[in-house]
Amino acid sequence: MTCNDKVICLIDMDCFFAQVEQREKPELLGLPVAVFQASASRSGVGGIIALSYEAKNLGVRRGMNQQEAFAVCKDLKPCVVPFAEHLRKPDIQKYRNASKEVFDVLQNFFKGVVVEKASIDEAFIDLTPLVDKKLHEDRTGYLERFEPRLGALDSTHLADGTDLDENYDRAVLMKKWYHEYCKMDNDHLRMLIASEMVDALRKAILDKTKFQCSAGISTNKMLAKLACARHKPRQQTILPHAFCMKILDDTPIGDVRYLGGLTGANIREVLNIQTMGELAAVPFATLEEVCPDKANWLYRTSRGFSDEPVKLRHLVSSIATSKQFAGRSALVSVAKVREWLSGLAKELCKRLNEDRTTNRRTATKIVLSFSQPDRHSSKTLPLNTYDPTNIFETTMAAFESALRSEIRGDSCPSITCLTLSASHFALPSLHEQQKTMSEWVEKRRLERQERMMPTTSNRNPDDLDWEFLQELPEDIRAEVLHERNLEKAKKLKMKANVEEPKAKAPEKRKRKAEPPKKEVISKKLDTFFKKR
Numbered sequence: 001m002t003c004n005d006k007v008i009c010l011i012d013m014d015c016f017f018a019q020v021e022q023r024e025k026p027e028l029l030g031l032p033v034a035v036f037q038a039s040a041s042r043s044g045v046g047g048i049i050a051l052s053y054e055a056k057n058l059g060v061r062r063g064m065n066q067q068e069a070f071a072v073c074k075d076l077k078p079c080v081v082p083f084a085e086h087l088r089k090p091d092i093q094k095y096r097n098a099s100k101e102v103f104d105v106l107q108n109f110f111k112g113v114v115v116e117k118a119s120i121d122e123a124f125i126d127l128t129p130l131v132d133k134k135l136h137e138d139r140t141g142y143l144e145r146f147e148p149r150l151g152a153l154d155s156t157h158l159a160d161g162t163d164l165d166e167n168y169d170r171a172v173l174m175k176k177w178y179h180e181y182c183k184m185d186n187d188h189l190r191m192l193i194a195s196e197m198v199d200a201l202r203k204a205i206l207d208k209t210k211f212q213c214s215a216g217i218s219t220n221k222m223l224a225k226l227a228c229a230r231h232k233p234r235q236q237t238i239l240p241h242a243f244c245m246k247i248l249d250d251t252p253i254g255d256v257r258y259l260g261g262l263t264g265a266n267i268r269e270v271l272n273i274q275t276m277g278e279l280a281a282v283p284f285a286t287l288e289e290v291c292p293d294k295a296n297w298l299y300r301t302s303r304g305f306s307d308e309p310v311k312l313r314h315l316v317s318s319i320a321t322s323k324q325f326a327g328r329s330a331l332v333s334v335a336k337v338r339e340w341l342s343g344l345a346k347e348l349c350k351r352l353n354e355d356r357t358t359n360r361r362t363a364t365k366i367v368l369s370f371s372q373p374d375r376h377s378s379k380t381l382p383l384n385t386y387d388p389t390n391i392f393e394t395t396m397a398a399f400e401s402a403l404r405s406e407i408r409g410d411s412c413p414s415i416t417c418l419t420l421s422a423s424h425f426a427l428p429s430l431h432e433q434q435k436t437m438s439e440w441v442e443k444r445r446l447e448r449q450e451r452m453m454p455t456t457s458n459r460n461p462d463d464l465d466w467e468f469l470q471e472l473p474e475d476i477r478a479e480v481l482h483e484r485n486l487e488k489a490k491k492l493k494m495k496a497n498v499e500e501p502k503a504k505a506p507e508k509r510k511r512k513a514e515p516p517k518k519e520v521i522s523k524k525l526d527t528f529f530k531k532r
């Protein structure tokens with residue numbers, strides 16, 4: 001049983017949506033803030049989806065409605081997720097944009113590591129290569145240099161099982177661990193090296209986005225997640241593999257990655273156990289009997305082993321819009337389904353277009369899913385256009401076709417959920433890439449020209465538009481600059497020739513040496529597009 005030689009970190013933003021609201025309205029910083037879901041009900045406000053730690057500490061809980069929340073905390077500051085443009089359903093684009101800011105930092109902070117987007121506010125990072133490089137470069141030097149810095153890791157905790165005790169002293173435990181384990185054992189030292197890196201990363205996230213986060217550092221994703229949850233917010237926790245049984249022993253089965261749902265509930269019920277420690281005590285033969293397809297995985301997981309790699313992923317693999325119609329709000333008429341599906345298609349297209357602009361990719365499949373009280377159905381269709389009318393008509397036809405025998409006039413069977421999900425992204429065709437780039441370059445050029453209009457008279461006509469230049473792809477920029485330098489050199493040479501009595505006619509040379517600036521740029525752009 002190997003695979004505990006990795007160094008994996010989980011970054012989890014603290015009370016993410018609440019932080020986004022607090023950054024937008026700084027007067028809410030340090031106060032109990034609750035983010036409520038928008039709701040189509042009369043009040044327009046649904047349950048709580050995120051809470052600042054001040055609100056959590058006062059006893060407000062996720063899922064509470066307004067009345068329940070204010071009964072617990074009368075000073076609660078409510079924020080409500082806005083409705084989408086085309087539908088009376090919540091629009092979380094603001095939080096997605098904030099998430100992108102965080103992921104931009106995550107992707108660029110370390111060189112040569114794999115970052116996996118796990119959710120809107122969580123990422124796994126495989127730090128193994130960076131940590132091993134540091135360890136093997138100069139182990140002794142690292143330890144000598146590190147010692148005075150131990151105190152600086154003031155938000156780092158060690159999960160050894162005593163870290164949740166009442167008399168837990170973070171600094172004392174860290175110091176003891178450093179002297180008794182890190183100095184002697186590379187498995188522990190690697191965790192320490194990683195914790196310095198993660199500390200720096202968290203500071204960079206705060207610096208660039210103003211958002212606070214927590215982190216877990218361990219030998220696999222499952223343990224990193226458990227570690228992260230132990231000390232929140234604004235903290236990071238190390239869980240060396242040697243201590244993982246001390247943690248797993250008391251960990252409820254449902255707290256473990258992939259065991260929070262039905263699988264975990266079944267295991268608890270069938271084996272009549274509650275914790276990972278109890279699961280580890282179940283003989284393999286029994287696991288094989290009750291859960292043959294997962295026995296091996298359960299056996300290893302309960303002992304803190306997991307091979308699940310950190311996958312290179314920073315883009316979502318599908319984009320979906322969905323709406324639930326619970327209880328009496330279930331849709332029972334074709335007209336209502338049409339209305340909602342049309343709104344969902346518009347909303348989906350808006351997001352797909354944004355995604356195409358940002359990520360330069362196009363979805364090629366769309367799945368229509370709908371739920372009825374007793375069943376769930378879905379239909380996968382090709383996606384050839386981002387036109388909302390076309391998507392609506394295609395998916396509506398699929399819906400009507402699937403329920404053909406049950407639809408009577410305008411009445412249809414009760415629908416409790418409608419979802420449109422686009423996936424199977426492809427990179428744009430070469431032709432499309434060239435078209436988009438040309439359009440973009442032309443648009444930017446016109447914008448710049450417009451902005452420069454009033455001041456053109458003050459400008460040296462030989463000047464390049466530096467702002468515009470900065471936005472060009474790097475290779476074109478280099479070529480344009482090179483061309484400009486050549487021009488300058490020619491001009492200087494020409495000037496020298498004019499001053500020399502034996503120089504040739506300057507007029508003729510001048511015309512040859514000074515091609516109009518725009519021609520030079522567009523020639524280079526043409527070459528660029530041909531190359532692509």
Ligand code: DCP
Nearest residue numbers: 012013014015016017018049050051121232233
């Ligand atoms: N979220 C949501 N609906 C839920 C759960 C979460 O819309 N049922 C949103 C709001 C959260 C964000 O996702 O801010 C991230 O969820 P987390 O579970 O990571 O919780 P928080 O970041 O809010 O808090 P914590 O600091 O405990 O991670």
